[in-house]
Amino acid sequence: MSTQSTDTASYPRAEVSxxxxxxxxxxxxxxxxxxxxxxxxxLLDVADxxxxxxxxxxxxxxxxxxxxxxxxxxxxxxxxxxxxxxxxKRLGFExxxxxxxxSSIKKGETLLDTAATLNAMHPDVLVMRHADSxxxxxxxxxxxxxxxxxxxGRAEHPTQALLDALTIRRRKGQIHGQTIVISxxxxxxxxxxxxxxxxxxxxxxxxxxxxxxxxxxDVDRLGVEVSHRMDEGLEGADVVMMLRLQQERMQGAFLxxxxxxxxxxGLTRDxxxxxxxxxxxxHPGPMNRGVEIASDxxxxxxxxxxxxxxxxxxxxxxxxxxxxTRNLRGEDAA
Amino acid sequence: MITAYTNARLIDPATGLDEKGTLxxxxxKIREFGANTTVPEGAKxxxxxxxxxxxxxxxxxxxxxxxxxxxxxxxxTIVLQPDQTSLIDSDPVVERIRRRAENAHSVxxxxxxxxxxxxxxxxLAELGQMQASGAVAFTxxxxxxxxxxxxxxxxxxAGYFGALIVQFPQDRGLANGGIAHEGExxxxxxxxxxxxxxxxxxxxxxxxxxxxxxTPVHFALIxxxxxxxxxxxxxxxxxxxxxxxxxxxxxxNDNALEGYRTFAKVSPPLRSEExxxxxxxxxxxxxIDTIVSDHDPKSEDVKRLPYGQAAAGIVxxxxxxxxALAPMHAGKIEMMAVLKALTSTPADLLGLPGxxxxxxxxxxxxxxxxxxxxxxxxxxFRASAKNTPFDTLxxxxxxxxxxxxGVTLFGGE
Numbered sequence: 001m002s003t004q005s006t007d008t009a010s011y012p013r014a015e016v017s018x019x020x021x022x023x024x025x026x027x028x029x030x031x032x033x034x035x036x037x038x039x040x041x042x043l044l045d046v047a048d049x050x051x052x053x054x055x056x057x058x059x060x061x062x063x064x065x066x067x068x069x070x071x072x073x074x075x076x077x078x079x080x081x082x083x084x085x086x087x088x089k090r091l092g093f094e095x096x097x098x099x100x101x102x103s104s105i106k107k108g109e110t111l112l113d114t115a116a117t118l119n120a121m122h123p124d125v126l127v128m129r130h131a132d133s134x135x136x137x138x139x140x141x142x143x144x145x146x147x148x149x150x151x152x153g154r155a156e157h158p159t160q161a162l163l164d165a166l167t168i169r170r171r172k173g174q175i176h177g178q179t180i181v182i183s184x185x186x187x188x189x190x191x192x193x194x195x196x197x198x199x200x201x202x203x204x205x206x207x208x209x210x211x212x213x214x215x216x217x218d219v220d221r222l223g224v225e226v227s228h229r230m231d232e233g234l235e236g237a238d239v240v241m242m243l244r245l246q247q248e249r250m251q252g253a254f255l256x257x258x259x260x261x262x263x264x265x266g267l268t269r270d271x272x273x274x275x276x277x278x279x280x281x282x283h284p285g286p287m288n289r290g291v292e293i294a295s296d297x298x299x300x301x302x303x304x305x306x307x308x309x310x311x312x313x314x315x316x317x318x319x320x321x322x323x324x325t326r327n328l329r330g331e332d333a334a
Numbered sequence: 335m336i337t338a339y340t341n342a343r344l345i346d347p348a349t350g351l352d353e354k355g356t357l358x359x360x361x362x363k364i365r366e367f368g369a370n371t372t373v374p375e376g377a378k379x380x381x382x383x384x385x386x387x388x389x390x391x392x393x394x395x396x397x398x399x400x401x402x403x404x405x406x407x408x409x410x411t412i413v414l415q416p417d418q419t420s421l422i423d424s425d426p427v428v429e430r431i432r433r434r435a436e437n438a439h440s441v442x443x444x445x446x447x448x449x450x451x452x453x454x455x456x457x458l459a460e461l462g463q464m465q466a467s468g469a470v471a472f473t474x475x476x477x478x479x480x481x482x483x484x485x486x487x488x489x490x491x492a493g494y495f496g497a498l499i500v501q502f503p504q505d506r507g508l509a510n511g512g513i514a515h516e517g518e519x520x521x522x523x524x525x526x527x528x529x530x531x532x533x534x535x536x537x538x539x540x541x542x543x544x545x546x547x548x549t550p551v552h553f554a555l556i557x558x559x560x561x562x563x564x565x566x567x568x569x570x571x572x573x574x575x576x577x578x579x580x581x582x583x584x585x586x587n588d589n590a591l592e593g594y595r596t597f598a599k600v601s602p603p604l605r606s607e608e609x610x611x612x613x614x615x616x617x618x619x620x621x622i623d624t625i626v627s628d629h630d631p632k633s634e635d636v637k638r639l640p641y642g643q644a645a646a647g648i649v650x651x652x653x654x655x656x657x658a659l660a661p662m663h664a665g666k667i668e669m670m671a672v673l674k675a676l677t678s679t680p681a682d683l684l685g686l687p688g689x690x691x692x693x694x695x696x697x698x699x700x701x702x703x704x705x706x707x708x709x710x711x712x713x714x715f716r717a718s719a720k721n722t723p724f725d726t727l728x729x730x731x732x733x734x735x736x737x738x739x740g741v742t743l744f745g746g747e
Contacts, residue, residue: 134524138638153524155524
């Protein structure tokens with residue numbers, strides 16, 4: 001069944017049973033920052049099983065039949081939204097998706113009014129994305145059902161961090177002890193934050209690389225190494241996670257040009273030489289080819305895990321939806 | 335009507351007086367006071383039972399009148415900021431506010447006028463006209479006057495009228511888009527930051543312009559260690575600068591933002607613990623001149639929003655004294671220094687009557703118990719909104735009576 005992982009062997013804390021006896025002692029999935037290794041490992045283990053299921057001809061199971069899942073996206077997204085939709089449908093959820101561009105929700109209605117409206121419809125799980133840091137937490141305070149954060153502002157994108165972790169664990173066997181570089185626009189990235197919390201919790205060595213204007217202040221206090229140079233930063237890396245560079249970063253005077261960014265912080269065959277030979281290249285997508293990553297690196301089948309990340313995304317989201325609704329289905333959370 | 339306040343601990347920060355005695359008011363004025371003052375025949379006697387009797391507090395920065403809340407906080411004079419529904423940037427608005435306050439026979443209200451027309455930072459507002467109608471100082475409130483030439487002209491022009499200019503020390507460029515103190519907490523919570531140096535740059539520029547023009551400038555709401563140091567250095571050079579801070583900066587650091595608590599959203603933002611300690615030090619050594627409430631009632635409609643969209647501001651009248659006394663209870667500052675920052679210093683800066691115990695001065699007084707423990711309860715607030723990060727906080731120091739113009743308007747017996 002699941003890929004055997006040696007992660008627990010090298011990370012004894014993950015073996016310790018949580019005091020509550022519950023492997024997922026949370027009502028919502030709002031962020032990684034307060035998750036302990038046991039919780040993370042449990043989600044990854046469940047996701048591992050769904051990876052196998054998703055590779056079968058018959059991919060769905062009616063596990064969650066009769067439950068309602070609402071996807072509420074206040075910010076444009078195609079892949080994350082679709083990934084959550086597919087994950088929900090494969091588990092048998094009644095899935096409804098709403099994006100702000102197609103609804104009147106933004107016209108003056110406050111987030112808490114929206115919460116009250118949705119709550120009255122009795123969903124069983126709500127997946128939400130919002131442009132403001134902390135917005136998903138605020139909404140979760142008014143919802144009776146489980147809430148999954150699909151990205152809030154610059155704060156967290158927990159399912160992305162989990163799918164990245166699953167990818168690394170399956171490829172590398174374990175997360176503990178790996179040198180993992182996160183490179184690019186860390187300042188504006190919720191993906192980077194969630195990954196920092198998760199990888200730190202699991203015992204990886206995390207290094208951030210990027211221009212000084214795109215690394216937030218005091219980020220070293222989050223328990224990471226910081227470097228501004230690609231050669232120095234990539235030295236001995238087991239994994240390189242590239243972040244998407246928003247094209248409008250020139251406006252805030254963060255960068256002079258995409259051309260210059262690519263020259264100094266783009267991931268190319270040349271810069272990749274500094275990493276280990278079996279380095280794993282990752283990207284949360286969508287990629288800007290020729291801006292943060294060279295095409296030949298992105299398409300290198302031996303090293304690039306970019307497509308695999310998308311596959312893991314569905315499995316991880318199925319795991320989250322499953323675990324968060326276990327008590328509703330009368331299953332023991334442990 | 336003559337009233338005698340007996341068994342009081344009389345404190346007058348203007349003179350340093352601190353002694354047991356009696357204070358006599360006659361009509362709206364203080365008649366006499368001291369250890370040997372005797373109760374005149376026929377006077378109404380109020381036994382203070384050892385409580386402190388001092389000049390009523392003068393709050394140099396409030397965004398709403400909220401008279402009941404102010405009186406409950408021991409405040410007898412409010413200086414209203416110009417950011418009202420109809421902006422205070424012309425003399426008729428100033429007059430209307432003055433008249434309304436006079437007719438209400440309640441807390442004294444003095445408006446601060448806008449420094450520039452529409453608080454847009456481009457053209458001078460009619461300082462002279464507004465001053466003649468009763469405006470006591472001029473400020474663009476939370477809009478810093480950014481253009482150096484405009485600020486220079488403003489100071490030159492205000493100098494002629496002897497008008498105090500109050501600057502919000504925040505460099506616009508560095509603060510642009512920021513919603514929290516730039517540092518570890520903002521990085522972790524995913525907020526764009528405002529670095530402390532944004533405050534320093536504005537202070538240093540305006541201190542230089544003040545020296546150049548010879549006109550005093552007052553910096554509202556210092557929030558950082560570097561800001562305190564910049565003011566201290568300017569004062570050491572002999573620049574005519576002064577500054578204020580608010581109790582929330584003395585009491586909280588940016589950890590209060592944890593959990594995206596919008597009640598802790600203020601402008602300038604709460605900063606680090608190091609900054610908080612430096613502010614207490616600055617208050618103790620006199621670098622910080624006044625303590626203001628920055629009372630700013632905001633309804634839940636504008637507070638219960640995602641942090642980035644939520645309004646900044648907290649209600650401060652009713653917690654002003656207790657929070658301002660906290661550093662004293664912690665042994666970091668003298669009682670006299672705290673009270674001076676709440677009474678005679680703001681009175682002197684703005685040229686207001688009151689703020690001191692003096693025969694013939696207005697009988698605007700507060701009687702309070704400095705040690706009395708209580709618990710802050712937002713539901714019990716008299717303010718028009720209840721936005722406070724201090725709900726349920728145990729504090730010490732409670733107002734017993736607030737007297738304006740010789741009349742007890744809050745508390746008693």
